[in-house]
Amino acid sequence: ELERMDMLDRRANIDIPEFYVGSVPAVTSSDVHAVGKTSRFVGICILKEKCGMRTKFILRNVVDNQGMEVLYDMYDPTLLKVEVLRLEKRLDEHLLYLRDAQDEYSTFDLNMEPEILPEGAPVPVNDVKVTLKPRPWYARWERHELQGVANIDEHTNDKKRRKAERLATPWEKYDLMKEYRKSIPEEEQKEIFAEVYSQLHQLEMTRKKMKRKRTFVKPTKLA
Secondary structure, three states, X not given: OHHHHHHHHHHOOOOOOXXXXXXXXXXXXXXXXXXXXXXXXXXXXXXXXXXXXXXXXXXXXXXXXXXXXXXXXXXXXXXXXXXXXXXXXXXXXXXXXXXXXXXXXXXXXXXXXXXXXXXXXXXXXXXOOEOEOOOOOOOOHHHOOXXXXXOOHHHOOHHHHHHHHHHOOXXXXXXXXXXHHHOOOHHHHHHHHHHHHHHHHHHXXXXXXXXXXXXXXXXXXXX
């Protein structure tokens, strides 16, 4: 409960929008070494892990032919603004394999304009399949059940394939305790949502009122 209170207090100071692995956010944060004391980074979200105050996410972009990644804590007080420039999902739970993929899959314009989805529209799923570079790789991707990679078999011989089959853990998807530890029980969800919804709704209404005030321009009287 104390953690939820801290999260709500943080959300009262910064709007943290919905985004997923595969979305393209832009994060503005405090940086004492940057001009203007702030820095802004745009990139594709390749990992989003943990929950609550410990939620972290990684953004990746290729800038000047150099792959760059920034790890953020979702509720870090140094975050000043989080914008979602492209809201979408991918086929896999993480996109860490983009580190071994062609640069084109991780390259985004730093001045990218937001892509607005119609209100109420479902979050689109991008089913693109990336092409990996030849080995060495960041990880043994043939041991992961990846749906978003097109050419793993081209870089995997029979020996590696047999070892991947031996090390596979297909039973984990039936592990109820593992799923329980990763999620919040339904009975607790109802209690949490009842406590949090009213406060988040009030914050949202306050932000909408402030936005209308900022966009309102008082008409001038014609002579």
